[in-house]
Amino acid sequence: MKLTINEIAERAQVAKSTVSKALNGQKGVSDEKRRQILALAEELNYEPSASAQALASSRTGSIGLLIPHEAGYSLAGAYWSAIITSIAQVANLHNHSLLILTPATGDDVSGPVEAVIRRRNVDGLIIGAEKLDPRVISRLIEEEIPFVFIGRNAQIQHYSVDVDNLGGSERLVSHLASAGRRRIACLAGPEQYLYTQDRVAGYRNALAKAGIEWSSVIHTDYTSEASREAMARLLTEHPDLDALYVTAGGEFLLDCIDVLRLSGENPKRIGLGAFDDYRFFDYIDIPVCAVRQPLREIGEAAAGLLFDFLSGRVPDRMNHVLDVELVLR
Amino acid sequence: MKLTINEIAERAQVAKSTVSKALNGQKGVSDEKRRQILALAEELNYEPSASAQALASSRTGSIGLLIPHEAGYSLAGAYWSAIITSIAQVANLHNHSLLILTPATGDDVSGPVEAVIRRRNVDGLIIGAEKLDPRVISRLIEEEIPFVFIGRNAQIQHYSVDVDNLGGSERLVSHLASAGRRRIACLAGPEQYLYTQDRVAGYRNALAKAGIEWSSVIHTDYTSEASREAMARLLTEHPDLDALYVTAGGEFLLDCIDVLRLSGENPKRIGLGAFDDYRFFDYIDIPVCAVRQPLREIGEAAAGLLFDFLSGRVPDRMNHVLDVELVLR
DNA sequence: CTGAAAGCGCTTACAG
DNA sequence: CTGAAAGCGCTTACAG
Numbered sequence: 001m002k003l004t005i006n007e008i009a010e011r012a013q014v015a016k017s018t019v020s021k022a023l024n025g026q027k028g029v030s031d032e033k034r035r036q037i038l039a040l041a042e043e044l045n046y047e048p049s050a051s052a053q054a055l056a057s058s059r060t061g062s063i064g065l066l067i068p069h070e071a072g073y074s075l076a077g078a079y080w081s082a083i084i085t086s087i088a089q090v091a092n093l094h095n096h097s098l099l100i101l102t103p104a105t106g107d108d109v110s111g112p113v114e115a116v117i118r119r120r121n122v123d124g125l126i127i128g129a130e131k132l133d134p135r136v137i138s139r140l141i142e143e144e145i146p147f148v149f150i151g152r153n154a155q156i157q158h159y160s161v162d163v164d165n166l167g168g169s170e171r172l173v174s175h176l177a178s179a180g181r182r183r184i185a186c187l188a189g190p191e192q193y194l195y196t197q198d199r200v201a202g203y204r205n206a207l208a209k210a211g212i213e214w215s216s217v218i219h220t221d222y223t224s225e226a227s228r229e230a231m232a233r234l235l236t237e238h239p240d241l242d243a244l245y246v247t248a249g250g251e252f253l254l255d256c257i258d259v260l261r262l263s264g265e266n267p268k269r270i271g272l273g274a275f276d277d278y279r280f281f282d283y284i285d286i287p288v289c290a291v292r293q294p295l296r297e298i299g300e301a302a303a304g305l306l307f308d309f310l311s312g313r314v315p316d317r318m319n320h321v322l323d324v325e326l327v328l329r
Numbered sequence: 330m331k332l333t334i335n336e337i338a339e340r341a342q343v344a345k346s347t348v349s350k351a352l353n354g355q356k357g358v359s360d361e362k363r364r365q366i367l368a369l370a371e372e373l374n375y376e377p378s379a380s381a382q383a384l385a386s387s388r389t390g391s392i393g394l395l396i397p398h399e400a401g402y403s404l405a406g407a408y409w410s411a412i413i414t415s416i417a418q419v420a421n422l423h424n425h426s427l428l429i430l431t432p433a434t435g436d437d438v439s440g441p442v443e444a445v446i447r448r449r450n451v452d453g454l455i456i457g458a459e460k461l462d463p464r465v466i467s468r469l470i471e472e473e474i475p476f477v478f479i480g481r482n483a484q485i486q487h488y489s490v491d492v493d494n495l496g497g498s499e500r501l502v503s504h505l506a507s508a509g510r511r512r513i514a515c516l517a518g519p520e521q522y523l524y525t526q527d528r529v530a531g532y533r534n535a536l537a538k539a540g541i542e543w544s545s546v547i548h549t550d551y552t553s554e555a556s557r558e559a560m561a562r563l564l565t566e567h568p569d570l571d572a573l574y575v576t577a578g579g580e581f582l583l584d585c586i587d588v589l590r591l592s593g594e595n596p597k598r599i600g601l602g603a604f605d606d607y608r609f610f611d612y613i614d615i616p617v618c619a620v621r622q623p624l625r626e627i628g629e630a631a632a633g634l635l636f637d638f639l640s641g642r643v644p645d646r647m648n649h650v651l652d653v654e655l656v657l658r
Numbered sequence: 659c660t661g662a663a664a665g666c667g668c669t670t671a672c673a674g
Numbered sequence: 675c676t677g678a679a680a681g682c683g684c685t686t687a688c689a690g
Contacts, residue, residue, distance in 0.1 A: 002449075002683090004682095004683055004684085005683065005684060006683080006684095014660075014661080015660065015661040015662070016661090016683090016684080016685095017660080017661060017662080017663095017685075017686080018659090018660060018661070020684070020685060020686085021660095021685095021686095024685085027659095028659065028660080029659070029660085030659060030660090033659085033660090045447070047444070047447035047448050048448070048683080048684065049384070049448065049449055049682085049683055049684070050383075050389075050448040050449060050450040051380050051383035051384040051387075051389060051449065051450070051682080051683080051684090052384050052666095052682070052683035052684035052685090053683080053684055053685080054379075054380035054383070054384075054666090054684090055378070055380040055381050055383075055384045055665095055666050055667065055668080055682085055683080055684070055685090056665080056666055056683075056684040056685040056686080057666085057684075057685055057686085058380075058666075058685095060379075060380060061448075061450075062428070062450075067414075069414075077406055077407040077410030077411060078406040078407055078410070080410055081406030081407070081409055081410040081413075082406060084410075084413070084429060084431075085396075085398075085431055088429045088430070088431045089431065089433050089434070092433065092441065092444075097428045097430075097445075097450060098428065098429045099391070099426045099427065099428060099429075100413055100417045100427045100428075100429055101417070101426075102413075102414055102417045102418065104418050104421065105418070111421075112421065115376070115421075116426075118374070118376035119376050119377070119378065119379040119390075120331075120378055120379060120380065121379040121380070121390075121391075121426060251608075254608055254609065254612075257612055258611070258612070261612060278609070279580075279583055280583065280607070280609040280612075280613065282587070283583075283586055283587070283590060283609075283613040283614070283615075284609065284612040284613050284614075285612070285613075285614050286612075331667090333666095333667055333668085334667065334668060335667080335668095343676075343677080344676065344677040344678070345667090345668080345669095345677090346669075346670080346676080346677060346678080346679095347675090347676060347677070349668070349669060349670085350669095350670095350676095353669085356675095357675065357676080358675070358676085359675060359676090362675085362676090377667080377668065378666085378667055378668070380666080380667080380668090381666070381667035381668035381669090381682095382667080382668055382669080383668090383682095384666085384667080384668070384669090384681095384682050384683065384684080385667075385668040385669040385670080385681080385682055386668075386669055386670085386682085387669095387682075
């Protein structure tokens with residue numbers, strides 16, 4: 001029924017080990033036979049069984065993408081969706097499948113990771129890094145499963161692909177300042193995330209360079225309640241606020257915009273800056289300057305890095321930092 | 330090194346076939362031994378190797394999600410992202426992994442499907458149905474790989490999970506009519522898609538029920554140029570237009586809104602209806618009534634259906650139609 | 659270069 | 675109920 005290597009071997013009048021070598025491009029086969037075998041395989045449309053290869057070689061032919069779930073960050077959908085697509089395409093190029101690992105709502109990622117480790121069904125992992133149990137990482141290292149980060153982690157140094165959080169943030173806030181804004185507050189995500197720290201640092205750098213002394217940073221988790229409350233507090237405590245920098249996108253940003261719009265404040269008076277750009281910014285009644293992340297490139301770079309590891313190359317740089325684009329409005 | 334079934338068998342003083350049966354909940358093992366074995370496996374944290382199980386049982390333990398790519402439909406990101414998450418979670422519940430299959434940009438899905446069939450690395454497939462080469466389906470049937478649709482296909486009848494396109498559309502347009510709109514045009518997606526046909530039918534039903542004779546439907550592919558041109562044409566050909574129903578979301582919808590805003594037309598004069606709801610509708614200067622699809626439920630239902638097949642149950646209904654929600658603004 | 663053999667870690671008839 | 679054996683379709687030393 002199923003076309004196997006035995007059939008190919010028989011038809012080509014060689015041993016199946018020879019077929020295997022020919023197909024896998026290993027040396028130890030004469031050019032003559034190799035050509036024959038390849039032609040035959042092509043003709044019969046033969047493709048080795050993934051499970052058999054996996055069992056025999058202890059390489060599964062798949063990589064996993066570990067997506068952490070963030071409270072109220074579901075518009076992050078657009079973020080992960082673009083990244084998934086680009087990773088899947090790179091994986092295909094390398095004849096690998098892409099597995100999506102994501103915890104049940106409310107759980108953390110350690111469950112799916114543990115399962116994947118124990119069942120041995122990935123060769124390597126790409127991991128959304130900001131929030132990560134160090135024990136998960138220990139397990140991965142213990143089991144010698146290669147992995148790379150998307151974003152970086154405050155506790156764990158590792159090969160990563162990240163965007164220029166600090167620089168992008170600084171440029172964005174500098175732009176607000178150069179537009180004459182002097183009371184620029186910063187509504188920031190969870191303080192323990194490295195990207196939050198970087199973005200806040202960029203904010204402070206920009207203020208310093210512009211010679212602005214006034215600053216105000218409020219951190220929130222991304223829950224809707226906390227974000228809305230923080231935003232409201234900012235508006236009442238600083239009635240002279242003339243600009244606001246929100247360090248992340250998704251529902252978080254929408255909650256902030258929402259409070260701003262409902263505050264009775266003239267929204268146009270307040271310059272808004274956001275990290276993460278959405279096309280609908282063009283359509284709303286508040287001008288939003290934003291930092292756009294190169295999502296496709298993030299996925300491609302992370303996958304590229306992982307496949308480097310899988311093929312035994314050790315990348316020269318540990319942290320790949322991609323440029324972001326400023327979108328002015 | 331790796332903990333195998335042999336180790337378990339040895340420690341429990343039984344044959345590995347007995348361990349296998351116990352672990353898989355098959356009968357033919359005494360309660361006594363079963364308990365012992367289960368306890369031991371639990372204690373040692375044993376988990377069978379996915380590849381070995383796959384090879385021996387010819388069940389891979391993974392399902393695939395086939396995502397078609399649509400020109401200019403990338404905000405569909407939010408759509409697929411929610412669906413991916415819910416499918417992954419259901420798959421986990423069934424101890425299965427989720428593979429993402431998506432073609433390289435510009436290609437169609439047959440490549441990834443063919444690869445997955447030949448390498449035999451999924452037990453079943455969930456397929457975005459609207460645009461599908463019938464040959465792909467033939468191959469799947471030929472190879473006896475179970476699959477279910479998300480959405481429906483105009484050519485191919487098959488088990489599917491879909492939303493109530495016709496009803497939702499009708500309710501939405503009825504609402505526009507009941508608000509006094511009389512010149513309601515419809516900007517629709519590709520005519521060959523079943524969901525487009527259904528949504529347009531809902532539009533016509535609503536008009537008929539409201540006793541409105543005037544109607545205008547323009548189909549476009551989802552490319553930006555075509556959508557913008559169609560939208561512009563609509564506005565110039567029908568200066569008395571007082572409402573517009575756009576049958577889909579994503580970039581397509583944004584292009585339409587964009588043209589409307591730039592037309593010089595007072596956007597508030599024109600009632601806008603959209604199929605697919607986005608939270609940012611709350612923030613734009615045009616009131617948009619929208620149909621919200623239950624994305625999580627779509628994914629869950631589709632995965633549920635597939636696992637029914639995989640465990641030999643034949644679902645009673647062929648087409649599962651989920652209700653949509655009307656969001657008025 | 660070539661092939662016979664063992665082995666990857668399970669499952670699944672089959673016999674007892 | 676229990677276990678010995680064959681087999682899933684490959685890869686990988688190893689010997690020739």
